[in-house]
Amino acid sequence: MIDPFSLPTRISAIVSDRAASTPHAPALAEAGRTWSYAALQQEVESCAERLRGLGVRPGDRVMLVSENCVAQVALLFAIASLDAWSINVNARLSAHEIAAVRAHCTPRRVLYTTGASPDALAHAARDGAAAVDTAGAAGGLMAGPLDAACVPEPVQAGGDQVAALVYTTGTTGRPKGVMLTHANLLFVAATSSALRGLRPSDHASGVLPVSHVYGLASVMLGTLYAGACLHLAPRFSADALLAQIRGGVLSIVQGVPAMYAKLVALAGPRNAPIPSRLRFCYAGGSPLDPALKRDVEALLGLPLHNGYGLTESAPTVSQTRLDAPRADTSVGLPIPGVAVRIVDAAGTDVAPGDAGELWVRGPNVMAGYYRDPQQTAQALRGGWLATGDVARRDADGALFVLGRIKELIIRGGFKVYPLEVEAALNAHPRVLQSAVVGMPLPAGDEEVVAFVEAAGPLGDDALRDWLRPRLAPYKRPARIVFLDALPAAPNGKILKSRLRQRLPA
Structure with missing residues (x-):
């Protein structure tokens, strides 16, 4: 630690x-x-x-x-x-x-x-x-x-x-x-460097925006803290990154799932991993679905490690360990020095294995929101950061993040986690990425709406046939909207707020 x-x-x-x-x-x-x-x-x-x-x-x-x-x-x-x-x-x-x-x-x-x-x-x-x-x-x-x-x-x-x-x-x-x-930043830089096993001989991709906390703390500061070399690029280009990997320039790659999805789409189906000198690849910044994880591992010939964090925790809270890669999409164990709780609406710890809001405490937790004491008081509670994310822990302590509390969809009295629906959509071979939001209906009910960016010809009926054996009826989207590209922030995170603006009043 x-x-x-x-x-x-x-x-x-x-x-x-x-x-x-x-x-x-x-x-x-x-x-x-x-x-x-x-x-x-x-x-x-x-x-x-x-x-x-x-x-x-x-x-x-x-x-x-x-x-x-x-x-x-x-x-x-x-x-x-x-x-x-x-x-x-x-x-x-x-x-x-x-x-x-x-x-x-x-x-x-x-x-x-x-x-x-x-x-x-x-x-x-x-x-x-x-x-x-x-x-x-x-x-x-x-x-x-x-x-x-x-x-x-x-x-x-x-x-x-x-x-x-x-x-x-x-x-x-x-x-x-x-x-x-x-x-905050030095703790995450030092911890990220140690958990990635970084050494001065490493060459890391610097395509994630340094203006985003992931690119700032984990990638930029973490790489330099180890005395390694960071290869800066102003914007993500799948062609350029794939060329760097194939050319043996990089030994470390960190990115968001959307970035890896574009790499996989560019490289195409693989019978064998592409040649490279990579020894570590990591996904963070947004949820990772199982199909993409399998495709990336087939492409790079390495375990795709996963993690979880948020800006308010500078950002790293948990990640999978180098010596214990996982086959599932768990975000791993809390990083050394960071404690977590999973609580109900009253702030009481839930039973082991149950879902609840994830709370975090450690040297990574922010000082607060600038000029906003009210929001700070809502987020920082007795030394704990209330993340607003729903999570559960398995028997060995690994975390699974289920989604944002504010994004939870209530349909016919049932809870629908967008992440679960997105995982089923993204598993389709022609879906590049997707985003699921709830559309309010009268009497407090909601409708599940899916926005889909396809990697090839794909019809509404074919996608519904794909979802039918994979999701319960109440989880299946009532509407599917195909877009040429999902709106994304510079760090690759899908902007669901913009998708909600497309919903009928």
Whole structure:
């Protein structure tokens, strides 16, 4: 188990410590170029100097509009080294979404990595941003106007200092700023690194957005904490990732199920795994269905490990272990140092094996929601984080997540978990991915509606015939809607809030 008291107090120490101990080891790779830990530390120090020149003070909020790139990583560590807070948002968000985050966090400055992201450049133009005089990886950086009215937050001497505000819309569509401390992020980085068995010789895929907590803490910070090399890509491309795997570039891949589904669809049916030097692959960020797990394992010739987390837990709560891969889709055991409970509506522990709300406690749990004491009080209860997810534990303690409480569908008095219906849909060989939501009906009843992205010709009747022996009548969708592509966030997570907007009033 990682001792939280043995960790540094700032995430910026990850790079500075490695630059001192292994300066020439590769840290980041991007577009055919590699940065050593010493070179990355120089970028961090250069960015910190520029930020001071832009008026950034300890305790200030600094918003970064970017896509994965070396400049983004250097800026995140530079912001941390100044004791400021980073608000890292993906440049692929709409102007409206970015404006909502900005209005809530009131940053001292908004920065745009325009050299690496055309979308960031478009946002910068709308903001009236000006070019920042900088060289190296941060070339192409632009900064919006200084907010002279910004009031800095108090600075904490230890790891309780907030490192990042990570915004999540959850199931409500309203952005909430999750305050993650340096201690939160360092604990997850160190634990993720250890559980993945990472070593300095590893080369990990960096395609998951660093603006998302999974890409930030588990992938980016966890990889660099181990002294390994992270291969950054601004956006996911199934072709590019498959080429990296086949070319022996990567030894570690972490992704969301939607990403793996596209890999499988691109590679096609397999009689044997593709050649690679992969030794570990992991899925997280959204539910994994059994059919996809089997297909990925056939493609890569490795167990596909699974895990569970949420932004409020920085994010990792549980994962399957390297030495104990599972054939099912359990999200594994709680990570060392993290405790879990499964409770009923009154907050009382349920009987072993029963389903209930998952509560979490540990060094990974957020400090709270920024400027939202009411939501914080609802989520943090006596030191426990109420996740809003329904889960159960099997006899050996492994967790199975059944879905969001707010997404539970009540049909004719029966409970329908969307995840179970989605698993049955996704098992069809021509279904790429699916999403199931409830449509309200009179008298408090609901109708099951399935949105499906097909990988080939597929009719409504054929899919209903497929579901008939696999689901009880009350679980079968009353409506099936075929879409060319399901709406997804930059991290690949399906946006059910947008699908609900398609339902009739």
